[in-house]
Amino acid sequence: MTQQQQQQQDAWSPQAFASNLRAMESRYHSHHPFNRRLNAGELQPFQVRGWVANRFYYQCRIPVKDAAILSNCDDRATRRRWVVRMLDHDGHDGHDGHEGANAGGIEIWTRLGIATGLERETLESHALVLPGVRFAVDAYVNFARTAPWQEAVISSLTEMFAPRIHKDRLAGWPTHYPWIDTSGLDYFRSRIPLADRDVEHGLEVAMQWCTTRERQERALQILGFKLDILWAMLDAIERAYPDDLAKAQQP
Numbered sequence: 001m002t003q004q005q006q007q008q009q010d011a012w013s014p015q016a017f018a019s020n021l022r023a024m025e026s027r028y029h030s031h032h033p034f035n036r037r038l039n040a041g042e043l044q045p046f047q048v049r050g051w052v053a054n055r056f057y058y059q060c061r062i063p064v065k066d067a068a069i070l071s072n073c074d075d076r077a078t079r080r081r082w083v084v085r086m087l088d089h090d091g092h093d094g095h096d097g098h099e100g101a102n103a104g105g106i107e108i109w110t111r112l113g114i115a116t117g118l119e120r121e122t123l124e125s126h127a128l129v130l131p132g133v134r135f136a137v138d139a140y141v142n143f144a145r146t147a148p149w150q151e152a153v154i155s156s157l158t159e160m161f162a163p164r165i166h167k168d169r170l171a172g173w174p175t176h177y178p179w180i181d182t183s184g185l186d187y188f189r190s191r192i193p194l195a196d197r198d199v200e201h202g203l204e205v206a207m208q209w210c211t212t213r214e215r216q217e218r219a220l221q222i223l224g225f226k227l228d229i230l231w232a233m234l235d236a237i238e239r240a241y242p243d244d245l246a247k248a249q250q251p
């Protein structure tokens with residue numbers, strides 16, 4: 001038996017591989033203390049604004065990350081499916097431009113920011129983005145630029161766990177944060193079906209690419225790297241916006 005055949009023989013079944021990926025949910029940022037407080041309604045408006053403004057940088061860099069994957073991908077059918085992800089965030093130019101129903105996730109997240117009391121200019125300037133957040137998000141984009149496109153696709157699979165966190169926000173924020181107009185939560189509503197669709201594609205790529213135990217173990221390592229990125233973002237945000245932050249420094 002060749003080494004490759006041995007590797008394939010040692011590979012987990014697709015079901016076991018998918019289960020091992022999903023078992024990493026315990027490291028998802030929904031369990032981060034800052035996110036638990038955010039979704040429990042324990043944060044002050046400035047802390048919510050700080051989170052929204054910093055996550056806006058992540059949202060803005062997602063289509064750049066996806067473009068990096070496209071640029072490395074040599075498969076036309078995959079590119080046809082993947083390009084939709086960029087438009088989901090950048091918007092579709094239609095008769096009403098990108099502001100209307102074709103707004104796209106970045107514009108809809110902007111509306112969340114405005115609903116929390118942030119100015120559009122403040123959001124779009126990224127003036128509130130923290131060094132730790134910028135570093136983590138840029139590490140994600142750089143990974144997508146340099147890794148094999150299949151590995152970069154695998155890194156997006158943290159979204160396996162995203163529908164739950166969006167549903168938690170939709171369930172709790174209207175009660176916890178009545179000062180945020182519920183139309184500002186549209187992003188979370190919009191993302192749930194898109195996350196399900198994207199994860200289905202991402203898992204297909206992972207199953208096709210990870211035919212050996214070595215690649216399967218690498219996939220777990222990649223998912224752990226992306227889970228750390230999301231966790232590190234909240235570490236930076238939590239440290240920057242303590243409960244007793246002086247008013248003059250609050251966003």
Ligand code: AHQ
Nearest residue numbers: 062105155156157158159160161162165191
């Ligand atoms: O709004 C999110 C989003 O558009 C994406 C794309 C995907 C990726 O390509 O890495 N991941 C992702 C995520 C979004 N929202 C996060 C949240 O907590 O609201 C979750 C995040 C993810 O789980 O990776």
